[in-house]
Amino acid sequence: MSEEFNQQEYSINPDDFNKFVSTLKEEEKSEIDRIITRYINYEPVMVEAAIHVAVDRGMISYNLKERLLNQIRLNFSKKVKAVKKANWENNNAFTGYVAGYSDDDILNFIEDPADIVIDVYHAVLSEAKRRDLISPGEFEKTYHDALNSGGKDEDILRDMIKYRYRGFNNNEYQCDEK
Numbered sequence: 231m232s233e234e235f236n237q238q239e240y241s242i243n244p245d246d247f248n249k250f251v252s253t254l255k256e257e258e259k260s261e262i263d264r265i266i267t268r269y270i271n272y273e274p275v276m277v278e279a280a281i282h283v284a285v286d287r288g289m290i291s292y293n294l295k296e297r298l299l300n301q302i303r304l305n306f307s308k309k310v311k312a313v314k315k316a317n318w319e320n321n322n323a324f325t326g327y328v329a330g331y332s333d334d335d336i337l338n339f340i341e342d343p344a345d346i347v348i349d350v351y352h353a354v355l356s357e358a359k360r361r362d363l364i365s366p367g368e369f370e371k372t373y374h375d376a377l378n379s380g381g382k383d384e385d386i387l388r389d390m391i392k393y394r395y396r397g398f399n400n401n402e403y404q405c406d407e408k
Contacts, residue, residue, distance in 0.1 A: 250275060251282055262284055266298070267346045267347065268345050294327060300323065301318050305349065324349055324352070325356050327350075331357070333361060336354055336361070340364070348376060355372055355376075
């Protein structure tokens with residue numbers, strides 16, 4: 231894969247970013263967490279604002295912020311699916327994010343992953359395995375099942391294009407659920 235890619239294929243309008251930061255500062259921690267763990271359902275500017283707010287509130291470190299943004303930007307890119315997956319499977323930034331979850335939260339995500347993004351789910355499973363909440367075999371089976379049931383990259387890209395510019399201009403900041 232010699233294809234080059236721009237890690238941030240979208241531009242962030244500073245005014246939009248600041249408006250989202252102002253709005254999200256008033257939101258509950260659970261809403262910030264929802265945006266971060268389901269980032270593919272939101273506009274990139276909102277996701278970046280949520281991560282900024284998470285740092286300001288002390289929910290995550292600045293170092294984790296940078297790792298999350300790199301991974302999220304890569305996943306928003308048009309880079310080949312297998313390359314993206316190999317990148318975050320080996321060094322999933324979300325493992326640092328979900329490390330702050332309780333055992334019950336982790337088990338609830340495993341039981342009902344709802345619409346969290348696959349790399350977040352991988353991190354949840356990795357953390358559960360690290361804490362001995364699930365066995366390595368359960369990790370492999372559950373993760374394999376999740377990969378096989380997930381949406382195709384083409385579907386995700388189509389949905390991103392469909393929803394990318396919808397929210398902010400209509401005074402809504404969350405895209406439709408899938």
